[in-house]
Amino acid sequence: MMGQGLKPVNEVKAGNVVAIRGLGPYISKSATLSSTRNCWPLASMEFQVSPTLRVAIEPSDPSDMSALMKGLRLLNRADPFVEITVSARGEHVLAAAGEVHLERCIKDLTDRFARVNIEVSSPLVSYRETIEGDGSNLLESLRSLSLNASDYVEKRTPNGRCVIRVHVMKLPHSLTKLLDESTDLLGDIIGGKGSHSIKILESQSPSLEENVDPVEALKSQLVEAGVSSSSETENDREKCKAEWAKLLKRIWALGPREKGPNILFAPDGKRICEDGSILVRGSPHVSQRLGFTEDSTETPPDSALYSEALTLESSIVSGFQLATASGPLCDEPMWGLAFTIESHLAEDSETEKQPENFGIFTGQVMTAVKDACRAAVLQTNPRIVEAMYFCELNTAPEYLGPMYAVLSRRRARVLKEEMQEGSSLFTVHAYVPVSESFGFAEELRKGTSGGASALMVLSHWEMLEEDPFFVPKTEEEIEEFGDGASVLPNTARKLINAVRRRKGLHVEEKVVQHATKQRTLARKV
Template sequence: MLPQNQSRPLTMEEIAKRRAAVKQRLKDQENLSSTEKSQKEGEEDGEKREEEEERSVFLAFARIYSGTLRRGQEVYVLQPRYDPQEMDLDNPRLCQDDPAGSSSLGHVGPGNANGVGADGGGGAERYATKVKITELYILMGRGVVQVESVPAGNVLGIGGLDQHILKSATVSTSLACPAFRPMSFAAAPILRVAVEPNNASDTAALSRGMSLLNQADASVEISLQATGEYILSTAGEVHLQRCLDDLRDTFAKVTLSVSAPIVPFRETIIPPPKLDTLNEVISEENVVKLAPVNPLLSEGERAEGEIVTVQTPNKACTLLIQAKPLPERVVGLLSSSTALLKALYLTTSSSGGKGQVLLSSETLEKLKKLRRDLEEGFSSEESWSEFSDDFLGRIWGFGPKSTGTNVLLCGLSEYRRGSVWRGVEGGREGPQGYHHSVVYGFQLACQAGPLCEEPLRGVCFVLRGWNFAASEGGETTGDKSLSEDTTPPVVKTVAGSYGPFSGQLISTVKEGCRRAFQVQPARLMSAMYTCNILATAEVLGKLYAVLGRRNGRVCAEEMREGSTVFSIQALVPVAESFGFAEEVRKKTSGLASPQLFFSHWEVIPNDPFWVPSSEEELLHFGEKADSENLARRYMNAVRKRKGLAVDEKLVEHGEKQRTLKRKQIAQLLCTNHVSFLCHHLVYMSSRILPFLARIC
């Protein structure tokens, strides 16, 4: 409780005033009718609820690095994205006092270095706010002490900043101060659930509570889907339970309905395998074609090979697309360079007419180093030798969201278009044509894959051909390959029932990328936890049994010197981690306690569409292959959650009659199923008795 809100001893005069007020209230209630009494009680209850809501306040936890902070002092709250280089610090309007004590600088800055003014919503002034310090506290154990000033080097609490800080910020008396970077955490928010109130009338309270939780917990992520669904992303099972308790008891104060944990997956492709599941070499002699590789494909698409041909609805454009798996080193580089890819995208993006963003010399050097590393990663793989001539110059984009681990590559021999690296090279881009429509279709395909609508990872889509065959009026004349020209011809077609040509091209590229993905060996990727466990030798067997049931594997095991404790490092799939810590403690009687941290994405080796295809597999598994497929189980679970079609047979033989053995009949009798047998006997007697009467 804050010092100003703590109760203090009352004086005799205050006690007398309260006694008189209570007597007057009782006298007024005696003169009221029952209806007026209920109305007044409802008003009093509402006032009490408002008072309870106002009891919770936020204090900014801070440390002073320089100077002294005093009550009543005016400071600037700088968000992590604030950049003083984009501010016009010589503008006298920035130094004007605000009579209200708090002002946003969003309308006083002239704009950034790129000419974006305040009217356009650009510039660093959006991330700076001028406020007046009203409360200062020193943290003393479980309580706080209100003070007038705090010198440098102390940890303190600042009140009244809850409307200006989301998660972290920098407080300074000068706008020339660079903002500190946001806090980073080792545990990534990988566990997601959907949250909604039990009563629809509590939606506003839930929205307010989610905002407060997002502000109070720096490691939680909250997102609102297009369907209006709130998604809560946490670092683990314990963190999730803590966030839900805070929502119910402190922030929202409503009853919640929480969905089952939403486990993220990724979709990828691998090179064609050379060995079957029995480690036998796959050859044309021992392969038996029993079923298609991927049942999601149609018969025509299965015979196309690696390169897929797609056509726009108006038959004006034909595209040839191929999907290839990226090298592991390249995927790792792209995954760790998200911020650089975002900066690279901003240099080449001109959406909204805001112009291009200038890169600093440090960012430019990092991008050049990233390009050199990518060149080394691709040159080390023999399968990419055909693109050795200016390979990275052929890259049109990354996906999804222009910062992912998927690549769109132009495989045309003579066709040239400004690549994503033109912001680093300093070159200019030529006419746009329909280049952006192709890139946007690629982005849509990367956001949701064909297996279970999960994002793609580590896939390269190569544009092998791009042919136009259209004239005025939308009639096809002759194919014209874009490899002969540097600019695609403008297709003068009437939109008609097909819509604009750019929209047709976007949907066609998306479907072409999905089909090219499906003709390759597709795999699911599971998020993996690194599990650190300390256990004694007596419980190692039970611990390994739990890891085996959870599809985990032990990576390292060592005994600590001078003790009987083993330090075990294992990998556990996130999909199998729910209740893992509780089961470990239960099986080991509390002698082992795991710690889980997000590690990486790992390819599940099982093919989700696997069926026996070689003679050895047929002898070992049979034609049906009823053994459990882990990847297929994960894929079907995600498809069911998203409402997609699932290839499962509820009843395989509908005409098969159910037979009961003596043991089953005894079990039915023991479980109060006498009524079933009675109905069965009545039915049989109604069929047999007329037959016997006819014989007699």
């Protein structure tokens, strides 16, 4: 390749850029070509952040879908940063770096690659679901997971043979962050890819010594992260650390997708209950992989009921995975929660040995576990979690007022403000929700007449403190927030309703607030 021209050659020396024809059907984004199979593949391009702006696209004319698919494949090869996926609803989702990048991708699709008219949806923003609290009082939370705790949710399978009890607690923020950042490593460790996981951890943590086992390093981080943010005294901290280390030996699974920031603990109780039912205890598979406990050598009792209980373990884990993948608020993944699921399996009665009328029994257990986990979250004051951008703004002193006005309208939280040394410019650091960032740069330029500039980087997940189901009830609340139509709009509720409306879920909205009120439009002459 020489500029915009092409020159056919038989061979090329090192240091030149070449174009090879005929490889399109075999390469999706990047590949390594070699004359020998023993050649190590070259690493693909790595970026510090992943695409955050996602939209769903479809052709204006449904008959142009094949042309759009071909154009998306060409765009995926041409742009190393863009990501194209298919959602569970069958939508083609295009992920870009920002608004300018997205505009460029849509223009390339329309004019060069697909050459068809395209309908673009509003930006798709990801959320998470959790419960109220910060997880700082870990000792109190650990007691809530015990078998004797009264705050649990109970569900029963349609045939009545299995009773599900679910306890839920909030994980400390430091532990949730560690699990969220170590998803790839945890997936490799749990999946058994030991050597590959070691390379990943060494690349992520270059400061580790050569003789440090990466699994042991992650193990110690999990122990410390559980108690580092606790607010107990020194004596209670040691007790809390011992209880937490004991609980880490019972990790049954992680979710969603078996490597997320939610934990399923195996129940710790008697195998055979007083009423003759069997407790499905499960096996601490994740704890064994991480080295918290050794492989269990328990001899199983020789009974048909116990053998049936063993077959239900995978159904319980599947129900947990389904629940953590779609929470009760708006079907978004759960974040930073720990569950203990107790499943009591009873003997078949003579009437229940008839042909099953409620479907396969394992499917009944899976559905009951999913519903119980979602109900437990709803019972413990659920909250919505939104992604946050770290925003750095530079502006002159005369534009500080308009800049703060724009930040206030975007629900931004200002961290600090300082003057740059040797100049009159101010630097402001703030957190801006991702859902409020669309059109932020343009509004900032208009509000400050081009006197302020912003740089945004994806930072972290942050829980929104507002209760999405808040309704003023007491006299003080009614006096402060109003009653009926005078209540100020709830931000959390608006976000949840927007996501539910986009996904086609039921939205509880009143069309008529007060049917008995009458509005008279008097026309005065």
